[in-house]
Amino acid sequence: MSEARLMQGNEACAAGAIAAGARFFAGYPITPSSEIAEFMAEQLPRLGGTFIQMEDEIASMAAVIGASLAGVKSLTATSGPGFSLKQENLGYAAATEVPCVIINVQRGGPSTGLPTSPAQGDVMQARWGTHGDHPIIVLSPATVQESYELVITAFNLAEEFRVPVILLLDEVVGHLRERVNLPATVQIVNRKKPEVPPERFSPYGDDHGMIPPMANFGAGYRHHVTGLVHDVNGMPTVNPALVTKFLLRLNHKLDPYLAKISLYEQILLEDAEVIVLAYGCTARAALEAVYLARSSGIKAGLFRPITLWPFPEAAFVPRQNIPIIVPEMNCGQLVGEVVKIAGRHNVYSLSRIDGELITPTQISAKISEVISRV
Amino acid sequence: MFSDIAQYFRTESLPHIWCPGCGNGTVTAALVRAIKNLQLEQNNVVIVSGIGCSSRMSGYLDFNTQHTTHGRALAFATGIKLAKPELDVFVVMGDGDCAAIGGNHLIHAARRNIDLTALVINNGIYGMTGGQSSPLTPHDRRATTMPFGNLERSFDLVELAKAAGATYGARATAYHNQLLTKLLIDAYNNHGFSLVEAVAQCPVSYGRRNQFQTPAAMVMWQKEHGIKVGQHSISGEDFYIGEIFRAEAAEFCAEYDRLRQRLQEDMPNG
Ligand SMILES: Cc1ncc(C[n+]2csc(CCOP(=O)(O)OP(=O)(O)O)c2C)c(N)n1
Numbered sequence: 334m335s336e337a338r339l340m341q342g343n344e345a346c347a348a349g350a351i352a353a354g355a356r357f358f359a360g361y362p363i364t365p366s367s368e369i370a371e372f373m374a375e376q377l378p379r380l381g382g383t384f385i386q387m388e389d390e391i392a393s394m395a396a397v398i399g400a401s402l403a404g405v406k407s408l409t410a411t412s413g414p415g416f417s418l419k420q421e422n423l424g425y426a427a428a429t430e431v432p433c434v435i436i437n438v439q440r441g442g443p444s445t446g447l448p449t450s451p452a453q454g455d456v457m458q459a460r461w462g463t464h465g466d467h468p469i470i471v472l473s474p475a476t477v478q479e480s481y482e483l484v485i486t487a488f489n490l491a492e493e494f495r496v497p498v499i500l501l502l503d504e505v506v507g508h509l510r511e512r513v514n515l516p517a518t519v520q521i522v523n524r525k526k527p528e529v530p531p532e533r534f535s536p537y538g539d540d541h542g543m544i545p546p547m548a549n550f551g552a553g554y555r556h557h558v559t560g561l562v563h564d565v566n567g568m569p570t571v572n573p574a575l576v577t578k579f580l581l582r583l584n585h586k587l588d589p590y591l592a593k594i595s596l597y598e599q600i601l602l603e604d605a606e607v608i609v610l611a612y613g614c615t616a617r618a619a620l621e622a623v624y625l626a627r628s629s630g631i632k633a634g635l636f637r638p639i640t641l642w643p644f645p646e647a648a649f650v651p652r653q654n655i656p657i658i659v660p661e662m663n664c665g666q667l668v669g670e671v672v673k674i675a676g677r678h679n680v681y682s683l684s685r686i687d688g689e690l691i692t693p694t695q696i697s698a699k700i701s702e703v704i705s706r707v
Numbered sequence: 708m709f710s711d712i713a714q715y716f717r718t719e720s721l722p723h724i725w726c727p728g729c730g731n732g733t734v735t736a737a738l739v740r741a742i743k744n745l746q747l748e749q750n751n752v753v754i755v756s757g758i759g760c761s762s763r764m765s766g767y768l769d770f771n772t773q774h775t776t777h778g779r780a781l782a783f784a785t786g787i788k789l790a791k792p793e794l795d796v797f798v799v800m801g802d803g804d805c806a807a808i809g810g811n812h813l814i815h816a817a818r819r820n821i822d823l824t825a826l827v828i829n830n831g832i833y834g835m836t837g838g839q840s841s842p843l844t845p846h847d848r849r850a851t852t853m854p855f856g857n858l859e860r861s862f863d864l865v866e867l868a869k870a871a872g873a874t875y876g877a878r879a880t881a882y883h884n885q886l887l888t889k890l891l892i893d894a895y896n897n898h899g900f901s902l903v904e905a906v907a908q909c910p911v912s913y914g915r916r917n918q919f920q921t922p923a924a925m926v927m928w929q930k931e932h933g934i935k936v937g938q939h940s941i942s943g944e945d946f947y948i949g950e951i952f953r954a955e956a957a958e959f960c961a962e963y964d965r966l967r968q969r970l971q972e973d974m975p976n977g
Pocket residue numbers: 758759760761762777800801802803804805828830832833834835836841
């Protein structure tokens with residue numbers, strides 16, 4: 334039977350991870366994400382799982398990847414400076430195609446920044462924080478309910494596509510308390526295991542499509558895992574043809590599945606004469622602003638990317654010349670992606686960087702201003 | 708000489724990247740002989756390595772192998788071991804990898820006394836990047852980034868591990884490779900964090916700059932300066948070889964498992 338509970342966003346993340354089957358957490362304390370670690374420390378040993386507080390975020394990310402290689406669904410949670418420290422090993426997970434989930438409860442940056450204030454400044458770091466071209470999935474929940482659900486989605490996507498998945502939480506969502514409906518059952522996806530005998534197993538082969546089956550350490554399929562560019566057997570290579578083959582598969586492996594990965598929500602877009610594109614907690618203010626605008630006769634609509642990366646490009650097809658407002662708690666990050674699609678001409682950034690939330694009135698004022706201009 | 712252990716190698720991945728005269732091959736053979744002697748099930752052995760010449764060892768060995776990021780091998784291995792304690796996990800690192808960038812992970816793995824067998828190949832230099840100084844470069848010796856001789860003092864890694872809480876520490880050399888095999892067997896049999904340092908020669912990046920005419924001269928230096936524990940006191944560039952310390956302490960995976968049991972017993976019915 335499903336159950337409704339009042340939960341904090343960070344707690345919902347922890348509960349979602351457990352529901353998704355995660356049984357390993359490694360982390361290092363940092364505001365505003367620490368509650369996730371604390372819930373895990375309390376819950377995981379009861380469930381036969383493992384919690385460990387590592388010596389830093391670099392080690393936490395490493396331990397998470399190690400545990401996943403050993404076959405246990407694993408996650409870490411962090412914020413700001415800690416997310417920066419995770420980047421090298423995050424790239425390692427992308428290159429070696431090890432499923433894992435990273436929750437980054439964003440705080441004001443750069444550097445130590447504003448430790449307890451909300452910000453959405455890690456949108457680009459989540460996409461490009463580690464060096465080199467690599468695949469990544471980044472999800473942005475707007476509510477506590479959605480935090481719970483998207484952690485489960487994150488694990489399912491990580492397992493199905495062998496890719497690190499980042500849950501980019503807003504500080505206010507992490508610390509907000511809301512009612513959450515916990516379903517009686519959740520749909521869980523597990524990594525595909527090899528079906529061939531060990532001597533025919535190629536750990537990075539493409540004979541099963543873009544996502545090779547994965548053998549856990551100790552399962553009898555001895556193989557090599559390396560962050561060096563590798564061939565289908567996992568062995569390092571500098572052969573230009575093999576390097577190209579590997580990097581093309583790695584960077585395009587999500588392409589056939591974008592419809593499943595790139596989640597979004599559209600509200601009142603059919604007749605809209607102005608679009609607000611917003612994500613995370615800002616989308617809640619944006620929705621309010623859309624209703625405010627409608628009540629004053631302006632046909633506004635909301636496009637809310639739930640998956641920030643890969644950006645839901647196929648779904649976001651704005652009419653020619655329609656103005657698009659992109660409110661974000663940063664100097665303008667995701668707006669660049671919108672400009673790529675809609676052109677510089679009609680896209681308006683609404684940025685707020687003072688550690689305070691963007692309010693519905695701020696957005697509705699921007700809507701009126703933009704409408705009066707066109 | 709190789710045929711007795713060939714089954715543990717990915718022979719298709721050879722030739723290796725190591726320079727002629729390098730000590731890494733000798734140390735690799737010593738490790739593999741220890742694994743063979745211990746009769747460990749090949750599918751159950753995990754070799755985790757960092758980044759460096761020595762850390763390329765994992766790719767040549769036919770076990771579950773992981774070549775990680777520079778300095779972080781022990782942190783990856785901690786995740787593997789905690790997730791699946793029944794795996795036999797060995798961690799191979801270079802001296803720069805383990806003592807510089809990975810120094811913090813070393814002391815915390817030792818402090819937790821997690822059941823990992825760590826093998827540090829100490830060539831006293833950064834081999835892979837071309838001969839820069841490492842925290843284990845002996846004082847006054849030359850490196851590309853210490854062109855006038857090393858001004859810094861060097862670590863004693865085994866003592867460091869001991870102070871941090873490891874429960875087994877030992878040292879041997881490429882010359883004393885049979886001793887090395889024996890120490891690795893003892894290290895594996897210690898239920899806790901074990902560190903074995905293997906002093907090995909890097910003729911190209913260290914030897915050439917430090918008046919060693921041949922790799923053999925470097926091996927003879929190991930023979931001369933490696934002093935068996937208890938034999939006589941050491942001076943200059945001498946170092947102790949053999950088992951340096953052993954201690955008793957709770958092992959971390961076992962501790963964690965006891966917590967799980969306790970919580971399960973405490974669980975109210977229904
Ligand atoms: C984060 C990071 N910093 C620097 C390097 C470059 N690097 C590769 S190997 C190495 C040092 C190798 O020395 P050591 O660990 O002593 O191993 P050896 O090559 O001598 O066996 C360095 C600095 C790297 N790969 N990653």
